[in-house]
Amino acid sequence: MKTKAAILWEPNTPWSVEEIELDAPKPGEVLVELHASGLCHSDEHFVTGDLAGMAADPPGIGGHEGAGVVLEVGAGVTSVQAGDHVVFSFIPACGHCPSCAAGHSNLCDLAGVTTTGMQLSDSTSRHHAANGRDLALAIGALGTFAHHTVVHEASCIAIDNTVPLNRACLFGCGVVTGWGSAVYSADVRPGDFVAVVGCGGVGMNSVQGARLAGARAIAAIDPVAFKRETAVMFGATHTFSSIDDALRALSDVTWNRGFDRVIMAMGVGNGDALGQAFRLGGKRSKIVVTNIHPMSEKSIAIPAVMLTGYEKQIIGSLFGSANPRKDIPQLLELWTQGQLELDGLVTREYPLEGINDGYADMIAGKNIRGVLKYV
Numbered sequence: 001m002k003t004k005a006a007i008l009w010e011p012n013t014p015w016s017v018e019e020i021e022l023d024a025p026k027p028g029e030v031l032v033e034l035h036a037s038g039l040c041h042s043d044e045h046f047v048t049g050d051l052a053g054m055a056a057d058p059p060g061i062g063g064h065e066g067a068g069v070v071l072e073v074g075a076g077v078t079s080v081q082a083g084d085h086v087v088f089s090f091i092p093a094c095g096h097c098p099s100c101a102a103g104h105s106n107l108c109d110l111a112g113v114t115t116t117g118m119q120l121s122d123s124t125s126r127h128h129a130a131n132g133r134d135l136a137l138a139i140g141a142l143g144t145f146a147h148h149t150v151v152h153e154a155s156c157i158a159i160d161n162t163v164p165l166n167r168a169c170l171f172g173c174g175v176v177t178g179w180g181s182a183v184y185s186a187d188v189r190p191g192d193f194v195a196v197v198g199c200g201g202v203g204m205n206s207v208q209g210a211r212l213a214g215a216r217a218i219a220a221i222d223p224v225a226f227k228r229e230t231a232v233m234f235g236a237t238h239t240f241s242s243i244d245d246a247l248r249a250l251s252d253v254t255w256n257r258g259f260d261r262v263i264m265a266m267g268v269g270n271g272d273a274l275g276q277a278f279r280l281g282g283k284r285s286k287i288v289v290t291n292i293h294p295m296s297e298k299s300i301a302i303p304a305v306m307l308t309g310y311e312k313q314i315i316g317s318l319f320g321s322a323n324p325r326k327d328i329p330q331l332l333e334l335w336t337q338g339q340l341e342l343d344g345l346v347t348r349e350y351p352l353e354g355i356n357d358g359y360a361d362m363i364a365g366k367n368i369r370g371v372l373k374y375v
């Protein structure tokens with residue numbers, strides 16, 4: 001079939017929305033009509049090359065935060081059927097590799113296979129440009145910047161079909177990543193002092209995760225005033241425009257103890273900022289690194305003696321250390337019960353053709369999350 005997709009042909013060039021040829025799903029695969037896709041910062045890393053090695057190489061179709069309706073399934077697919085509403089998990093969850101079996105499906109062995117951008121089942125492509133060239137799928141082997149895509153069954157999480165898909169898409173990355181960074185990776189406990197550095201589509205969900213986990217103070221640190229104001233609506237008790245400002249107020253905010261949990265969710269991670277944020281942490285604090293540092297960065301600057309002296313921990317977090325098959329439905333239920341805020345996360349919606357405007361708005365700090373809405 002023919003459909004439309006946003007293709008990145010070369011690093012650091014605009015997305016090009018073009019008609020593509022999409023093959024039928026092969027065994028184990030699912031054809032989905034996408035209704036919406038969030039504009040996560042990670043696809044911008046695909047554009048700049050910061051994610052080289054963890055994402056496919058261009059040319060490729062972007063997008064990994066999508067939701068839609070199953071149109072057709074290939075032979076052997078049992079967990080979803082035509083008509084089901086699905087959210088894609090940007091890390092597939094096969095259910096039976098050692099990580100999945102151990103309850104860490106955010107580290108599913110299939111994640112490594114997604115970095116080729118080819119189909120997980122046979123390492124070939126179902127997506128072809130008008131000039132006949134095979135197209136990779138930039139992140140997670142998904143290709144959600146398109147009206148239709150074909151993905152592996154392991155990437156599909158069936159959801160209740162009453163949830164609006166232009167909100168459900170956020171569960172494919174931003175909501176679960178941010179929430180899980182606070183609730184699972186940082187393990188925020190009642191009474192904790194929490195700092196969130198960077199309050200965009202991911203960090204804002206760390207703020208609401210920390211609130212629901214019972215944090216007593218949540219400091220939202222972001223240079224953009226609109227992000228700080230929005231963070232207060234999501235549960236922040238203090239706001240600062242820089243880590244330096246937060247360091248100056250550290251003793252007041254944390255009763256002289258330092259933050260128990262620090263979550264790094266800036267647009268682009270960097271070692272100097274991490275070194276500075278490390279100073280926000282108190283005794284036995286956990287500093288969670290969710291934001292992506294450029295692949296080219298080889299060192300971080302921290303006073304390691306404080307790692308020992310205060311028993312601080314620096315923890316990496318992928319997809320919020322969550323289990324998509326459990327956490328996506330559960331978080332959707334929390335939203336249904338009014339405990340999780342979604343509408344305030346979506347600042348603007350765009351058609352597929354508006355993708356470059358959407359990313360320009362993200363970089364200009366105008367969006368908590370921009371969402372491409374197709375239907």
Ligand SMILES: NC(=O)c1ccc[n+]([C@@H]2O[C@H](COP(=O)([O-])OP(=O)(O)OC[C@H]3O[C@@H](n4cnc5c(N)ncnc54)[C@H](O)[C@@H]3O)[C@@H](O)[C@H]2O)c1
Nearest residue numbers: 041042198199200201202222266267290291292317318319
């Ligand atoms: N680990 C994972 O599984 C995972 C998943 C999704 C996204 N990410 C990464 O998380 C990061 C955040 O993604 P996003 O979609 O929320 O990005 P975003 O662009 O929506 O938000 C980033 C925020 O950081 C703020 N910021 C920039 N510089 C800052 C600084 N020096 N101090 C404090 N705040 C600063 C920006 O104003 C913005 O509000 C990105 O690096 C993204 O690639 C990681």
Ligand SMILES: [Zn+2]
Nearest residue numbers: 040042173174
């Ligand atoms: Zn993402």
Ligand SMILES: [Zn+2]
Nearest residue numbers: 094097100108
């Ligand atoms: Zn697995």
